[in-house]
Amino acid sequence: MVDMNRRGVLTLGAALGLASVVTPSAAWSWSPSGSIAGAGTGVDPQWVWDDEIDQIMASALDNGQVPAINDAILPWVNNGQAVPSGLPPELAAFLQREKQLPAWADMAKLRRAANFNRKKDMYLFFLYGLGGGIMSTVIPREAKSVYWSAGGADMQDRAAKTFSFGYDLSDINAFETSGQFLVTSNKTRLVHAAVRHLLPQSPHWKAVADETIPISNADILVTFHSTGTFAHKKMKEWGIPMLSADQDAFLHSWQVALHMLGVRDEYIPSSWNAAHAQSAQVLTPILGLTPEGKALAEVLLGLISQVDLGVTRGFLNEFVRYQLGNEIGDWLELKRDYVSAGLIRVGWPAYIAFREGLLPLVPANFYLFDQLIKAIAMAFLNRGESGLTTPITIPTGNRAG
Ligand code: HEM
Numbered sequence: 001m002v003d004m005n006r007r008g009v010l011t012l013g014a015a016l017g018l019a020s021v022v023t024p025s026a027a028w029s030w031s032p033s034g035s036i037a038g039a040g041t042g043v044d045p046q047w048v049w050d051d052e053i054d055q056i057m058a059s060a061l062d063n064g065q066v067p068a069i070n071d072a073i074l075p076w077v078n079n080g081q082a083v084p085s086g087l088p089p090e091l092a093a094f095l096q097r098e099k100q101l102p103a104w105a106d107m108a109k110l111r112r113a114a115n116f117n118r119k120k121d122m123y124l125f126f127l128y129g130l131g132g133g134i135m136s137t138v139i140p141r142e143a144k145s146v147y148w149s150a151g152g153a154d155m156q157d158r159a160a161k162t163f164s165f166g167y168d169l170s171d172i173n174a175f176e177t178s179g180q181f182l183v184t185s186n187k188t189r190l191v192h193a194a195v196r197h198l199l200p201q202s203p204h205w206k207a208v209a210d211e212t213i214p215i216s217n218a219d220i221l222v223t224f225h226s227t228g229t230f231a232h233k234k235m236k237e238w239g240i241p242m243l244s245a246d247q248d249a250f251l252h253s254w255q256v257a258l259h260m261l262g263v264r265d266e267y268i269p270s271s272w273n274a275a276h277a278q279s280a281q282v283l284t285p286i287l288g289l290t291p292e293g294k295a296l297a298e299v300l301l302g303l304i305s306q307v308d309l310g311v312t313r314g315f316l317n318e319f320v321r322y323q324l325g326n327e328i329g330d331w332l333e334l335k336r337d338y339v340s341a342g343l344i345r346v347g348w349p350a351y352i353a354f355r356e357g358l359l360p361l362v363p364a365n366f367y368l369f370d371q372l373i374k375a376i377a378m379a380f381l382n383r384g385e386s387g388l389t390t391p392i393t394i395p396t397g398n399r400a401g
Contacts, residue, residue, distance in 0.1 A: 028218075030281050032266045034274030036104060036255060040266025045217035050193055050262035053098075056091050057193035061396065066194070070393045073187060080177035091190075098189070099182050101175065102259045106252060110175045113253035116246040117170035120235065122355070122373060127234055128166050129376045130304075130316075131323040132227035133159070134297055138328055139222055139286065143293035145214040148205040149195050150395040152292075155299040159380045161392055166227075169257055185260035187392040192220075192261070194394045202398040208292070217263050218282055225279035228254040232272060234323065238352055247272060289331040297332045307375040311368070315340040319372065322348065343368065 032040030060066055065088060072086040083095045117124060137143050151158040165184055173179035192215045199205045200212050232250065235242060242250075251272055258268050269275035301320070305313040314337025321329035322344050343365055350363035 028281070030267075030274075030278045034270055034277070035266050036259075036268040036270050037265035038270070040264070045221060045264070045267045046211075046219075048217040048264060048267075049196060049213060049215070050189065050217075053094055053189060053193040053262065054196050056088070056094060057190060057394070058197040060088060060091065061194060061197050066394050066396050069190075073190075074391055074393075076183055076187075077180055078177070079175070079179050079182040081183070095186055098260075099186050101182070101256065102265070104265075105175075105256050105259075107175065109249045109252040110256065112246065112249035114170070114172045114174055116242075116250050117253070118172055120240070120242075121170065123235055123238075123240060123352075124166075124170065124231055125373055125376065126319075127231040127323070128227050129163070129380060130320060131230055131234065133300055134320050134332070135226040135230065135287075135324060135328070136223065137293040137297040137300070138289060138331060139226060139283075140288050140290045140293065141209075141211065141214060141219055141286075142223065143290050143296055144205065144208050145195065145199055147292035147296055148202050148208075148399050149199060150397055150399055152296075152399045155296065156303055156379070159300065159303070163380045164392070169253060174253070175256070181257075182260065184392065185257060187394075189260070189262050190394050191392060194396075198395060198398050204401065205398065208290070217267055220258065220261055220263050221267060221278065222283050222286065224254060224258055225275070225283040229272075229275050229279045229283075233276065238349070240352060241356060251275065287328070294332060301334075303379040304375050307378045309371045309375045309378075311372050311375045312337070312340070315343075315368065315372070318344055 028042075028044035028046070032038070032042060060069060069087060069091065072084045075081075076084045079099075083092055083099065085092075087095070136146070146152050146158070151161070165188060168174060168179070168181045168184040171179055171181070174181040196213050196215055199209075199214050205214075206212075228251075232247065251269075255268050255270075259265060269278050301313070301316055305311060305316050314335065317329070317334035318337050318340040320332075320334060321341070347363065347365040347368065350359060351366055351369045353359040354361075354363055354366065
């Protein structure tokens, strides 16, 4: 892993546009007064997992029940559908309870968030798909666990499934009876619980991990900051107009998503200020390069650039550098393409201005950004002939090697 000294952390924080940055060795000190719960134990979320479902999935895996569970949950898709029959009773009871929205969820805000997501979908697509996607490869715990879990062997399929989470969260009906988010998030929670039991049995994982059990509450918060918080920061930095009620609603949809993924309310930021402060503490200091992350980034960027829409690998590399900064670009050894870098530096702000109605004429090179978004969509949202992504299924093993 790249050694991050304080100066490195500061430079990286600035490159990513993070508000303030703390030292890498700082212990957990984010105050629960900035959380949804408003108070808490102060326990470091790195040591908090999802006990009840972790135990249920561990016993289901040990007893060979997972293939039957996967069959039972396959047709369970919409929020309004009843929890399927045929599940072990403790799992059925868990899902029955946990598929409900938390008491603090505000449907008016969630509907507003859905509208906001629709209006900003193009930016979110770039920010989640390229920025967040590649940032995840320099989050060592995430990169290693994704690489060594079963899904790491087929990154296109895995990326498509993760995109479907974002898709379901951003859908206009996400939280309505006809939407799918409450089901998708619960299925994801089951997958994460299974991974917590499986990965510690992987010799590869054991050889590289600095923790035994992956996907703690802190790890999930880190992923939120590399996607939601990062998107919020960049959209502000890029001058994209956002009403404060919309920003609030956007945060609210993430707050609910985090709760549905099993993060305790005492860790879920109650405001964007609190979220950015938490991000500076939990995300920036841990960024670093691992062999697994480098390999994953290559696969992800290769998948996009192999879609033949005239988006060159150089342009893609430079767009990643534009979003994440040169330090991360250098770690990943993304080859420079200075012509593309210049095009992006001038063209991207013009593209935004045109889309926001601030420029009367279509700017030169407009099509390049449109082609890029199509290429990302084709690489990761390819829903095949059935029109559906591969359904989220609970793994029963790890990546072989
Ligand atoms: C699986 C989303 C956080 C590691 C999944 C899946 C989704 C998802 C939708 C199911 C897709 C699949 O089966 O491949 C999310 C979201 C997160 C989050 C929205 C936070 C906001 C994390 C974190 C880690 C992680 C923090 C690790 C540190 C994994 C792994 C799998 C998985 C290893 C299983 C892949 C397999 O099937 O082998 N996640 N995740 N996730 N996630 Fe997450």
